[in-house]
Amino acid sequence: MPSVALRSITFPILLGALLNSFLLGTLLVQIFIYHSSFPEDSRVFKGLVYFIGLAVTVDTCLNISDVAFWFGTSFGDLSALSDQRYAAFYVPIMGTFVALLAHLFFSYRIWVIRREAWPFCLCISLISLAVFVSGLLGGIFGFIQDDSKSSSSDVIKVHDHLHFVTAYIWFIGLVTVDVLTAVVLTVFLLKAKVNESSSNIVNSIIRLVLETNMLSASFAILALVSYLTLPPANTICAIPAYALSALYANTILATLNNRAIILRARAADADKSTCVYVQQVQETFSEVTPPFGLLTLRHASPRRTASP
DSSP: OOHHHHHHHHHHHHHHHHHHHHHHHHHHHHHHHHHHHOTTSOHHHHHHHHHHHHHHHHHHHHHHHHHHIIIIITTTOGGGGGOOTTHHIIIIIHHHHHHHHHHHHHHHHHHHHOGGGHHHHHHHHHHHHHHHHHHHHHHHHHHHHHHHTOOHHHHHHIIIIITHHHHHHHHHHHHHHHHHHHHHHHHHHHHTOOSHHHHHHHHHHHHHHHHHHHHHHHHHHHHHHHHHHSOTTOOTTHHHHHHHHHHHHHHHHHHHHHHHHHHHHHHHHHHHHHHHHHHHHHHHHHHHOHHHHHHHHHHHSOOOOOOO
16 A cells, blocks of 8 residues: 555544544543532533533543554554444444534523524424434444455445445534524524623623534534545545544533633622722712711721731
């Protein structure tokens, strides 16, 4: 096998595995923040967080095991690269399953914000379910292909025909759902603005929604374009595909943990408003009765000890 062709196979796989491991580390930090900041959340959300954390951890361990086999114990054996091992499970199956959980989570958020938006929620859920089914079929096809020990010509045939429909539904469906979720959430959040203080909070939520959904949509677009335009021997699509499950898991945790930032912002605004109000009251009393104003300022300030 030429060195250029070998690099086009090994480098994207290794880079995708490193990106997936990095996102797992980010996810574990976010889970710790969630566990510390929101102990009173419902069991449903806690179960969702811990389940996706466990699922992504298992996926990453399987991915590391495959990388250790391909580039460690079987180093130099080119035939080992044709062995998919567990990749057909943690890439298409678990990747689309975690994406399904994320999209159901966002559908629930849309429904909570605007109950009349249930048709959008249903549309997002159905498309995401179709994406999961396509990922499940793609994983099954991958296991069948691995068991049949196809030749290189058969692999090209499978790439062009057997996986063609599932890959289209998988990646195009993810892009569609991410864009639809971002647009619907943004529209309804903009309508939810009440006053200036709530406007700042809503704007921060909108930025988070756009950033997270556009990032996951960009990964899906990159995977789709590389899968359809590059030859089967090039595995560039493995870079975003390996990281999809961890990316969607981080999206859920970032959305949940964003409440801590909002609460701190509200507390800061409340403290600022209280300080301004107290200052205005003190100035008012000082203008009417200076001794009372000075007494108020003295009691409001921290007690200091006299310097020697």
